[in-house]
Amino acid sequence: MSLPDEMEVVEIAGSGGPEVLTPARRPVPHPGAGEVLIRVAWAGVNRPDALQRAGMYAPPPGASDLPGLECAGEVVAVGEGASWRVGDMVCALLPGGGYAEYVVTPGAHCLSVPKGMCLQQAAALPETYFTVWTNVFDRGGLQAGEVFLVHGGSSGIGTTAIQLAREWGARVFTTAGSDEKCAECERLGAERAINYKTEDFGAILKDVGGADLVLDMVGGRYIPENVKLLKEDGRLVMIAFLGGPKAELNFAQVMVKRLTITGSTLRPQSDAAKADIAKSLKTNVWPLMEVGKVGPIMDQSFPLPEAAKAHARMESSAHIGKITLKVAGG
Known part of the structure; x- marks a missing residue:
């Protein structure tokens, strides 16, 4: 050629x-x-x-x-x-x-x-599926029946994570910034999409007993909220920091609940x-x-x-x- x-x-x-x-x-x-x-x-x-x-x-x-x-x-x-x-x-x-x-x-x-x-x-x-696979399944170890929270559910990463987690038999929760975006997330298989502008995602997750795994691309003030809502032996996987890379965190919660905090860039x-x-x-x-x-x-x-x-x-x-x-x- x-x-x-x-x-x-x-x-x-x-x-x-x-x-x-x-x-x-x-x-x-x-x-x-x-x-x-x-x-x-x-x-x-x-x-x-x-x-x-x-x-x-x-x-x-x-x-x-x-x-x-x-x-x-x-x-x-x-x-x-x-x-x-x-x-x-x-x-x-x-x-x-x-x-x-x-x-x-x-x-x-x-x-x-x-x-x-x-x-x-x-x-x-490629970019989204490589990222979601390695962070949700390799690092996060998502299993059927677990409660999974992905922030930014209407993004490329979010829509991919919702679909794959649904196919693996997880209970999927997500956050998004409008009712339209939330509706799309639920159409894709999220059990509950939370409009973070009008609802408290931490309170909603606590009502269902907490999350086993959180995939977070926001960071900032979400980090301590994620730690609070995780179950015992829960996992927090960070992949981006749209809200900033720094937060004040009570590590006693990490120890008492035996949490894993990890993350990666591709x-x-x-x-x-x-x-x-x-x-x-x-x-x-x-x-x-x-x-x-x-x-x-x-x-x-x-x-x-x-x-x-x-x-x-x-x-x-x-x-x-x-x-x-x-x-x-x-």
């Missing part, structure tokens, strides 16, 4: 708001050993992209400085040792570089586009760790996706040159589910 020398991209011109996202041209990258080059049809938009744009989340060493942590498209070149073939349609977790017509990523971080799913939907899968993890998550998803989640039991909830899409509008929508928190960018041939 003949490839161009240059490609259209959106780069970060300098730390700041959405307006610093700037269309540009860059050389087309080439895959190294174990890597694949993907012609990007669609790219997902995620909170870490905005943090990077704001100068608060630097790419790991060796990663592209372009934003974009997930995509779907066609494999157009294969490095030595990669298991994919030219022409394969994949969705992929990326170390960066997704806001571009072409991107390189380890072949082990790619998954086949699920049967019956379009490329736009597939582009909305991007800095090793290639091997991400490959293991991909294998788990292929085994445990992709079969559910291919029969329509779980899948991405889609919000708005924007052309790649309008990435700034996509970021503005995400940061408005008006969206429900995933925002995507139409790139090449989408």
Whole structure:
């Protein structure tokens, strides 16, 4: 396949708001050993992209400085040792570089586009499903019958966590910022969606005996509330700090209830760790996706040159589910 020398991209011109996202041209990258080059049809938009744009989340060493942590498209070149073939349609977790017509990523971080799913939907899968699987099931150890609380239920992470926890037989509770968002969360399988602007999520969880597991992307004042509402041997998993990373906490509660507090970020993890998550998803989640039991909830899409509008929508928190960018041939 003949490839161009240059490609259209959106780069970060300098730390700041959405307006610093700037269309540009860059050389087309080439895959190294174990890597694949993907012609990007669609790219997902995620909170870490905005943090990077704001100068608060630097790419790991060796990663592209372009934003974009997930995509779907066609494999157009294969490095030595990669298991994919030219022409394969994949969705992929990326170390960066997704806001571009072409991107390189380890072949082990790619998954086949699920049967019956379009490329736009597939582009909305990797970042959220990798994150939810490793934090809710690997770190959090969610089991059938347990009470699970996920904050931010209408986000990409939240809508994914609700569906997967529901399929695992958990009792799912969530918080969201409007009655419309709460209704969508309950449609997806939440037993109770709590409008945090008008209701006390701590009191509601205590009324059902507390939570076994909390997945929190808010932090700040939510942290002590999460600890209070956890049952004995409960687990708190932190994945972001939209409300700030600091809180005053009574650790006597942690000791008395034998709580576990943990957390992770996905991007800095090793290639091997991400490959293991991909294998788990292929085994445990992709079969559910291919029969329509779980899948991405889609919000708005924007052309790649309008990435700034996509970021503005995400940061408005008006969206429900995933925002995507139409790139090449989408």
